[in-house]
Every structure is written in C-alpha cells, then in structure tokens.
Amino acid sequence: MADFFTKEWADAARDALTAGPDEQARAAKLQEYWDFFDFLKSIYPASWALGCRDLPGLGSTAYLFVQWGGGAVTDCRIIGPDDPLQATYVLGMDYRDWKALHDGYDAQRTVMYRKIMLEQGDLLEFFKAIYFFVESLAVIGAVPAVYP
Amino acid sequence: MTERKSPTAVLREGPRALSDAQVREIEDSSLEQVLNVDIDDVIEYVHKDLRSLPDFTTLYRKYLKQRWDVYDLDFSQDKIDWQEKMTEEERQSFIAVASGFHHGERQVEIELPVFMIGASEEEKLHIAAQIEDEARHTVFFDRFYREVVGLKGDDIMDILDASFPWVSETFVAPFGLLAYQADELRLHPYDERARVRYGTNYFLWIEGVLALSVMKVTLSYARWRGFLPAYYTGFTATCRDESRHVQGGMRYLQDAVRKDPTMISEIHDTLRTILSVSGVVSRRIYYEPLGWTDDEVRVLFFQQLRRKLNDVGIGLSPDLEELLQKVQPVLAGG
Numbered sequence: 028m029a030d031f032f033t034k035e036w037a038d039a040a041r042d043a044l045t046a047g048p049d050e051q052a053r054a055a056k057l058q059e060y061w062d063f064f065d066f067l068k069s070i071y072p073a074s075w076a077l078g079c080r081d082l083p084g085l086g087s088t089a090y091l092f093v094q095w096g097g098g099a100v101t102d103c104r105i106i107g108p109d110d111p112l113q114a115t116y117v118l119g120m121d122y123r124d125w126k127a128l129h130d131g132y133d134a135q136r137t138v139m140y141r142k143i144m145l146e147q148g149d150l151l152e153f154f155k156a157i158y159f160f161v162e163s164l165a166v167i168g169a170v171p172a173v174y175p
Numbered sequence: 176m177t178e179r180k181s182p183t184a185v186l187r188e189g190p191r192a193l194s195d196a197q198v199r200e201i202e203d204s205s206l207e208q209v210l211n212v213d214i215d216d217v218i219e220y221v222h223k224d225l226r227s228l229p230d231f232t233t234l235y236r237k238y239l240k241q242r243w244d245v246y247d248l249d250f251s252q253d254k255i256d257w258q259e260k261m262t263e264e265e266r267q268s269f270i271a272v273a274s275g276f277h278h279g280e281r282q283v284e285i286e287l288p289v290f291m292i293g294a295s296e297e298e299k300l301h302i303a304a305q306i307e308d309e310a311r312h313t314v315f316f317d318r319f320y321r322e323v324v325g326l327k328g329d330d331i332m333d334i335l336d337a338s339f340p341w342v343s344e345t346f347v348a349p350f351g352l353l354a355y356q357a358d359e360l361r362l363h364p365y366d367e368r369a370r371v372r373y374g375t376n377y378f379l380w381i382e383g384v385l386a387l388s389v390m391k392v393t394l395s396y397a398r399w400r401g402f403l404p405a406y407y408t409g410f411t412a413t414c415r416d417e418s419r420h421v422q423g424g425m426r427y428l429q430d431a432v433r434k435d436p437t438m439i440s441e442i443h444d445t446l447r448t449i450l451s452v453s454g455v456v457s458r459r460i461y462y463e464p465l466g467w468t469d470d471e472v473r474v475l476f477f478q479q480l481r482r483k484l485n486d487v488g489i490g491l492s493p494d495l496e497e498l499l500q501k502v503q504p505v506l507a508g509g
Contacts, residue, residue: 056457060345063455133339136339138351139347145358150355151372151444151448154355158457161344161347161351
C-alpha cells in the first residue's frame, strides 16, 4: 500500500479518479445525479491543487495536482513546497482532515465545515461543478494508503 | 388552528392580501399565540414590506419585540403525535425535509458574523440580532430532534451527526458556497462585490427561497393535520424571524444596486451558479405523505424567487431567464 502523499499514492488517486465512484456509491444516489456528474466529468477542463498542510515529516504544505481533460485525469502528481504551483483551483486542508476523510468523514461536510478551503480560483465557477468535486474528493480520500 | 386548507392550496390561490388586523396578529403575537397564526399569512407577511423595505433600526426594534424563548416550548404533545399519530411514511418524509433545516440553521448561524464587519452601524445591530435568531433556531431543531424524534447525543454536534444521513448531497451547493463566500469575506470584509455575491446566496436564495419553501412544506402539513403544536409554534415564530432577515437582506441588496448599478452583475453571476446546479437531485424525497409533490415544492421555490426579485426590482438577464425556465417545473393546473 502506498504512503500518503507520495508518487505511488498520486498514481493510485489518478486511476481511482478516472474510474470514478464505485458501484456502492452510485447505488446510493439517483441516476440523474450521476448523469450530471458524468456530464461534468466529460467536459471538465480545469485543474486542482489539493494542499495538505502540516504534512508529517515535511512540516509544510504539499499539493496533489490533478489535471482533468476529456473525461479523464491527464496529469496527477505531488507538488512539493518549493516547486512552482499553478492550477485553476488551489485548495488547502490540514493533514488531520485528510486523515479524517480517509477514515470515513463525509466529503460534503468536509466542504461545508470548511475543512478544505478554496485558496485561489474563481469561487462561482468552482461551485458550478461542486458535486463533481465533492464526489471526487471522496474518491481520493478512499484511496488505500498508509497515513503517518 | 381553525382553518385546514390543503398544504398546496396557496400555490393555486396566489398571493393573498393581509388585513391590518392580520398584520398586527403576526407582528404582536406572543409565542403561545403564534400557534393560531396561519403559516401562509406569515409567508405573505415576509413579502409585505419588500416594495418599501424597512430600515435596519426598524428591523432591530421589531426583533426586540418579537424574540422568543426556545426553552418555553413544550414538546410533549409533539412526541405523542410523532410516535402514535403520524405514519412511518409521514415521519420519514418529515424528517427528510426537516433535516435540511436542522443543518441549514447551523450553517447560517456560523457563516453570518463575517458579513457584519463591512456593514453600516445600523445594519450591524440587525445582523447581531439575526445571529442570535439563528442560534435560537439551531437550538429549536436540536430540541425537536432530541425530544420528539428521539435522537441521542451529548451535544449539539452529536445530534447534527445523527440527522445528517437524511441530508441530501445537493445541500452542499448553497451551503458549501456560503461557507466559502464567508471565507472570502473573512479575508476581504469590505469588498462590496463579494458582499453582494454573499448576500445573494444567503438572503435571496437560502433564506428567501429555500428556507421559506421548506418551512411552508412542514408547517402546512402540521397545520393541516393538527399535529406537532410545539413544532408549529416554534417554527412559525422562526418564520416570523425570517421575515426580518429576508427584508434586511433585500434592503441590503436593493441599496447596493441603487448605489452602484453594476452590482446587478454580481447578483446575476451568483444566481447563474446556483441555478446551474439546482435542477439536479441526488435522492428522491417523498413529499406526498406531507401533502406535496416534488414538482409542487420546486414550483414553490421558483415562485418565492420570482416574487422577491420582482418586489425589490431586480430583473434577470435573458440567459438567466432561460436557465430558470429549464430548471423550473410547470405545475399542472397551476
């Protein structure tokens, strides 16, 4: 199993995001919701940089960069604290909240309760795809990993 | 509670005229007397002053007269109604609708303080009162879920956790947006354009459209069936509080647009985002046991939106009209 916030973990996140939510998640919600999700996924052109603050062993912020295009993840990698950071939307979350998400904390409440916050990017544009983002965040959180 | 119209009658009847006596009854009723007030009259009362909106000092003075003690409510009859008179289908429908409010009250309570920073001194008084109102509404739902529904927990968050499974996934659109808009104001509290976008989501959409519609659904059911008297009393008093919030919010938006007409684009941009995600549902809420259909609830949403926009003189751009037409169902026979 990959260590959290490593290249192996980012690769696993890329595959999981491209595959999308599993059957169990899909069965819990209406098909029209997933139709909207799939439509957004098919046209989504943006990138996310999902920060992890206070990453153990690093003590500063690293980012999971995710670039979408053509309904798939075209680039997914870790951006270190000293590397150039450029993404359509930059978001940040504390390590403890990443771990809580992995342990099953709800992705919707992760947004609503300000665990993850938008640091850069157009807020209103970002929320036009909020269901796509929340479901994708849940997918990333569920990627098997060793959290330090 | 003498009048027992069907819950959806108001959709077909349209706006009703309130007499001076009805207005006095709504404005001056004590908490116990609120039980006798018709929820449709209170919702009409929300719109009464939208064409000539009261100033913030007037709204603050109304608050001082109308605030109520959430601990004065006695939920013992509600518990009997819930356990012995309501069907399982009615309970499930009711809780599915009420849970959005349970969480919504908490969200509007905690996201409001930052809006106060950039407000005028008079508006600060009104917002301070509104924060206290929202805190009281949060306690109202906490008590309802503990004492009537029977959820267990040591603190308010425990009860929120317990009711969260009933909250729809699409709840994140307006309330997640509000959280992020509040964070934007935390960083830039005097950014008027950000304040207008925040005000559009909070006061126009969440309070003026979503809240009033959801209130109407559960309250008209309770009145129609003669059930849940403490819920009806507390939540109708809540609706009276919301009338001040909506009037204050519309006053803010109207003033902002009058001062700078280009602010209309911030209102439109915010509505464009909200409407683009509002036509989707993630789970079916069965409103039928409460006397409603899915489409009737959505018609109610869009009636509320149109009335407020019309009353405060905010027009929609052609693309927003088109978006609204796409997501707004047509009420058969309405």
